[in-house]
Amino acid sequence: MAAPRKPRDERLRQVGRLRRFLSRPETGAVAGAIIIFVFFSIVAGDKGFLASRGIRSWLEVSAQLGIIGLGATLLMIGGQFDLSVGSMIAAAGMLFLLPVVVFGWPIPLALVVVFLFAAGVGFVNGTIVNRTGLPSFIVTLAFLFILRGLTLGITRAVTGSTQVSVRAFIGTVDGVVTGADARAVLQETVFGRMFSFEWLGLPASVWWWLGLTLLAAYLLLRTPFGNWIFAVGGNPEAARNAGVPVELVRVLLFMGTAFCASILALLQVFDLGSADVTRGTLKEFEAIIVAVIGGTLLTGGYGTAVGAVFGALIFGMTSQGIFIARWNTDWFRVFLGALLLVAVIFNNYIRKRATEAS
Amino acid sequence: MATSGAASRRPGAASAQAEPPVVELRDIVKTYGRVVALNGVSMAVRAGEVMCLLGDNGAGKSTLIKVLSGVITATSGEVLLRGQPVRFDSPREAQRHGIATVHQHLAIQPLMSVTRNFFLGREPTVGWGPFRRLDMAKARRVAVAEMGRMGIDVRDADQAVGTMSGGERQCVAISRAVYFGAEVLILDEPTAALGVRQAGVVLRYVAQARARGLAVILITHNVHHAYPVADAFTILRRGTSYGTFVKSEVTREEVLRMMSGTEELDALEAELEEFALADQERPGGGGEGR
Ligand SMILES: Nc1ncnc2c1ncn2[C@@H]1O[C@H](COP(=O)(O)OP(=O)(O)OP(=O)(O)O)[C@@H](O)[C@H]1O
Ligand SMILES: [Mg+2]
Numbered sequence: 001m002a003a004p005r006k007p008r009d010e011r012l013r014q015v016g017r018l019r020r021f022l023s024r025p026e027t028g029a030v031a032g033a034i035i036i037f038v039f040f041s042i043v044a045g046d047k048g049f050l051a052s053r054g055i056r057s058w059l060e061v062s063a064q065l066g067i068i069g070l071g072a073t074l075l076m077i078g079g080q081f082d083l084s085v086g087s088m089i090a091a092a093g094m095l096f097l098l099p100v101v102v103f104g105w106p107i108p109l110a111l112v113v114v115f116l117f118a119a120g121v122g123f124v125n126g127t128i129v130n131r132t133g134l135p136s137f138i139v140t141l142a143f144l145f146i147l148r149g150l151t152l153g154i155t156r157a158v159t160g161s162t163q164v165s166v167r168a169f170i171g172t173v174d175g176v177v178t179g180a181d182a183r184a185v186l187q188e189t190v191f192g193r194m195f196s197f198e199w200l201g202l203p204a205s206v207w208w209w210l211g212l213t214l215l216a217a218y219l220l221l222r223t224p225f226g227n228w229i230f231a232v233g234g235n236p237e238a239a240r241n242a243g244v245p246v247e248l249v250r251v252l253l254f255m256g257t258a259f260c261a262s263i264l265a266l267l268q269v270f271d272l273g274s275a276d277v278t279r280g281t282l283k284e285f286e287a288i289i290v291a292v293i294g295g296t297l298l299t300g301g302y303g304t305a306v307g308a309v310f311g312a313l314i315f316g317m318t319s320q321g322i323f324i325a326r327w328n329t330d331w332f333r334v335f336l337g338a339l340l341l342v343a344v345i346f347n348n349y350i351r352k353r354a355t356e357a358s
Numbered sequence: 359m360a361t362s363g364a365a366s367r368r369p370g371a372a373s374a375q376a377e378p379p380v381v382e383l384r385d386i387v388k389t390y391g392r393v394v395a396l397n398g399v400s401m402a403v404r405a406g407e408v409m410c411l412l413g414d415n416g417a418g419k420s421t422l423i424k425v426l427s428g429v430i431t432a433t434s435g436e437v438l439l440r441g442q443p444v445r446f447d448s449p450r451e452a453q454r455h456g457i458a459t460v461h462q463h464l465a466i467q468p469l470m471s472v473t474r475n476f477f478l479g480r481e482p483t484v485g486w487g488p489f490r491r492l493d494m495a496k497a498r499r500v501a502v503a504e505m506g507r508m509g510i511d512v513r514d515a516d517q518a519v520g521t522m523s524g525g526e527r528q529c530v531a532i533s534r535a536v537y538f539g540a541e542v543l544i545l546d547e548p549t550a551a552l553g554v555r556q557a558g559v560v561l562r563y564v565a566q567a568r569a570r571g572l573a574v575i576l577i578t579h580n581v582h583h584a585y586p587v588a589d590a591f592t593i594l595r596r597g598t599s600y601g602t603f604v605k606s607e608v609t610r611e612e613v614l615r616m617m618s619g620t621e622e623l624d625a626l627e628a629e630l631e632e633f634a635l636a637d638q639e640r641p642g643g644g645g646e647g648r
Contacts, residue, residue, distance in 0.1 A: 222491045224481035231467050231478050238465040241429055243450040243479030301469045 026295045026307030028346050032339075033310040033317070040321035049324045052201060057324075059202065062316025063209035064264055066309055068283060069290030070209075070216050071260030073308040075253045076291045077220070079233035079300030080129060080136040082257040085287050087147035088121060089280025092258075093265035094151050097275035098164050107191050111266075118262040121147070122255030129254070130247045136254075144284065152277045165274035183273030195270040205267045209312075212260070216305035229253065234301025257287075289336065290315055293343045314339065378441035379404045380573035381426065381457075381542050386435035388421050395421040397597040398435070403542070403573040408564055409602075410584045411577045412617045413594035419577045420462050422594070423544050426575070427459040428452030439541070450479065456541030460531045460548050462577070468520030472512050475519050476501040476534045504533040508559050524551045536563050543567045544575045549583050561587050581614045593617070 040049045048054040068085055075082055096114045099105040125143060129136045155162060166182035187196040197204045220226035231239035232249045240246045261280070269275050294311030296303025315336070322332050379402035388396040396418045403409040411419050424430045426437065428446030437444050439455055446452040452459075467475050473494070482493040482500075498515035505512045508529045519527055528551045535543060545564070549557040564587045567574050578584050584591070591608065593600035593616045600616065608616075 218491075222494075224483065224490075224492060227470075227474055227478060227481055227492065230470055230474070234467040234469045235465075238467060239478070241427075241449050241459070241461055241465040243448075243453045245448070245450060297469075301467065 026304045026310060028343065029294045029307045029310035029314065032293070032343075033313045036314055036317050036321070040317060040325065044321055044325035047324050047326065049321055054320070054324055056202065058316045058320035059206050060316075061320055062312045063203070063205040064267070065283075065286055065290050065315050066209045066312030067205070067212060067264045067267075068257070068260050068287040069294070069308045069312050070212055070305060071257035072284075072287035073291040073294060073296050073303055073305060074216055074220070074229060075257050076288070076296045076298065077233045077300060077303040078229045078249060078253045079236065080250060080253065081140060081288060082125065082254060083137065083140040083284045084121065084125065084143035084147055085257055085261045086280040086283035086285075087144050087151070088118070088258050088261035089265045089268075089283055090275075090277050091121075091147045091151045091265075092118060092262040093269045093275035093279055094155055094164065094277060096266060097166070097269050098155065098158060101164055101166055102158060107189055111191060114262055114266070115259070118258035119255050122253075122258040123251055125258075126247075126251030126254035130250055140284075148277070155277050162277045163274060164276075167273060186273055187270055192270050195266050203271075205264075205271075208263060208267065209309075212263070213305055213309050216308075220305055225249070225252075230301055232300075286315065289340055292347065293339060295343075295347060297347055298344065377405075378438070380440060381575075382436075382438040382441075383422065383426065384436040384438065386422065386425055386437075387433045388418075388425065388430065389433050394597055396425075396432070399594065399597070399599045401592050401599065401602065403575060405571045405573055406568050407589045408568050408574040408576060408587050410588035410591045411575055411594065412584065412591055412613070413600075414596075414617075416596075417594040418597045419594055420546055423459065423546055423575060423577065424461075426452070426542070427457055427461075427544055429459075429461075453479070453538070456539065457544065458535040458539030458542070459544040460528075460535045460546060462546040462550075464527060464531055466519055466527050466531055469518055471516040472505065472519055472522075472530060473497045473501040473515045475530055476504070476537075480538060500537070504537050505529065508533050509555060525553060525556055528552060529556060532560055532563070536567065539567065539572060542573045542575070546577045547579065548576075549578060549580060557583065579617070581610060581617060585610045585613060591616070 044054075049058075068089075072082065072085065092114050095117055096110045099113070100107060100110050121143070125136070125140055128134070128139045132139070152162065155164065166186050186192050195204055195208075197207075199207060220229060228239065228244045228249045231242065231244050232246050236246050261283075264283075265275075265279070268279065290308055290311040291303065292298060292311070293314055294303065294307030294309070296307060318335060318339075319329075319332055322329050322335075382400075382402040384400050386396050386399045387394075399418065399422055401409065401411075401422070411422065413419050421430070425432045425435075428449040428451050431445070431447065437446070444455065446455075449459075467478065470478070474497075477497050477500075482496050483490045484493045485491050502512050502515050510526055510529050519530060522530070528548065532545070532548050535545070543564075545560070548560050552560065561583060564574055564576060568587075568589075576584065576588065585605075588605055590602055590604050591613055592602045603613075603616075
């Protein structure tokens with residue numbers, strides 16, 4: 001290769017130039033979020049988009065998506081998808097509330113069971129992907145149906161209905177007799193407060209979102225495990241040869257998506273005082289959309305947790321903004337599809353710049 | 359040239375004879391379904407020795423070193439480290455035993471930075487317990503310094519490796535193996551993509567590693583790279599060992615012949631001579647016309 005010699009040191013040779021923007025995959029999402037915020041501030045600012053109730057509403061929608069989007073982002077950086085997230089939301093919510101309400105389980109026990117179940121689902125998803133080498137798209141699609149079906153079947157068999165509400169049962173929650181004020185009783189328990197508190201006028205979901213994002217960002221950028229996630233998604237064989245425990249990383253990432261789905265499920269259950277077998281429908285795709293808009297590559301190996309925050313904000317501000325502006329919400333889907341396309345094309349372009357030395 | 363017996367012959371250093379080889383492979387067999395990639399290969403490398411592994415394409419060189427680096431497990435046969443039998447189920451385990459490898463097909467993450475690639479799987483950390491975190495400052499410093507030693511000036515340690523040239527990527531893989539190799543350094547065609555200067559640096563690294571007392575296994579098709587640094591040569595042919603030869607016993611010419619098989623080379627020479635004759639006989643003389 002005929003690189004020009006630098007006179008200052010003949011032994012040193014210049015390496016290809018840095019592309020600054022490459023180190024910031026979330027740039028597109030940040031810009032998009034700002035544009036959409038300004039846009040709705042102008043067209044719907046006087047209709048309540050900037051009022052505290054309005055802000056609260058789009059922040060809450062963003063937070064709910066952001067939490068599952070975070071799990072999807074880490075997993076996608078690790079080169080996989082999880083389509084069972086939506087069904088997991090319904091399963092986790094039901095697995096928590098049904099035993100508490102119908103069988104009178106103590107709340108801590110139900111929580112432990114939910115998180116063990118989430119870990120189990122993640123383990124099964126990850127292990128099947130590891131062992132068979134099948135695309136996770138197909139494996140988790142199977143669990144999308146299996147989990148939803150199990151939730152529906154068991155709930156109907158036990159309660160004869162597809163919904164469980166604390167109000168519908170005069171029973172006890174943690175020894176307190178419930179009735180019409182059952183939801184308040186549920187929220188007043190120690191763990192109830194963890195999932196339904198409010199601070200600085202913002203709901204618990206927003207704080208969970210913030211906390212989990214910080215945790216994920218730290219994990220990705222500041223720990224060896226984060227380094228492994230990128231490597232497993234970028235080039236699994238090379239990662240294995242470099243000494244990365246590829247299978248373990250994958251299983252943990254699948255556990256992560258199931259965990260995020262469970263957190264969202266619990267936030268919803270404590271907020272509404274009910275669990276429903278239809279909850280979380282299509283959320284698996286919304287989680288992936290959040291990750292992609294946030295700058296994560298569909299092909300893995302590249303992305304950020306912070307990007308997912310802005311991806312979720314774009315999603316939340318748009319869906320609530322259209323609602324607040326009193327436009328026909330049908331158009332939201334069109335906008336969302338177009339946004340997804342733009343994001344994917346943009347990310348693809350970035351990936352090309354990154355992998356093709358020029 | 360002594361090819362008879364094809365038994366291992368060792369360099370005669372008396373002190374080296376006393377302790378067992380750093381690595382020893384015994385009767386390694388590796389099959390892929392009906393394909394027999396290795397059929398009972400044995401090889402031993404001592405501390406401070408450079409073993410050059412030679413052979414045609416498909417002879418089984420890469421397969422052999424993959425067994426040693428934990429990428430694959432042998433169908434049968436034994437791996438011994440300093441006389442102790444070991445079994446590697448993953449590359450991570452081989453690394454723990456101080457074995458560092460540069461694979462022929464690069465183990466590089468194109469979307470990750472030079473620094474993160476350099477330390478992948480062996481990240482330096484600060485803090486303890488759950489607060490153990492990457493020591494990025496140290497990682498950057500070491501990665502830039504080590505690349506600089508190979509003559510590559512990494513101006514930005516956070517540059518994606520995918521934006522580097524093929525040879526520069528190879529240098530990342532080599533410098534990281536040299537940095538981490540504690541006992542055994544394995545290089546599978548490390549100089550294939552390199553320019554003359556970087557190839558020279560790699561050969562100097564090999565010599566330095568030997569001086570540090572490492573056992574080095576070098577695979578190359580280039581006899582000019584192999585001959586100067588090697589202490590011994592092991593020739594693989596179609597999955598079996600043709601023998602191990604100490605450098606003092608063989609000339610460069612003989613190594614070249616063994617690398618491609620004497621008969622083939624002779625046949626090739628005869629064929630080329632025929633071409634030359636045909637050229638001369640053609641009216642109008644040499645082949646310059648078209
Ligand atoms: N995963 C595999 N499945 C089936 N056959 C394989 C596999 N890996 C290697 N082989 C076969 O084993 C033989 C040896 O391959 P190997 O890569 O070790 O050769 P090599 O000596 O490194 O050749 P080269 O000089 O071209 O790198 C080849 O014939 C190859 O086809
Ligand atoms: Mg090879």
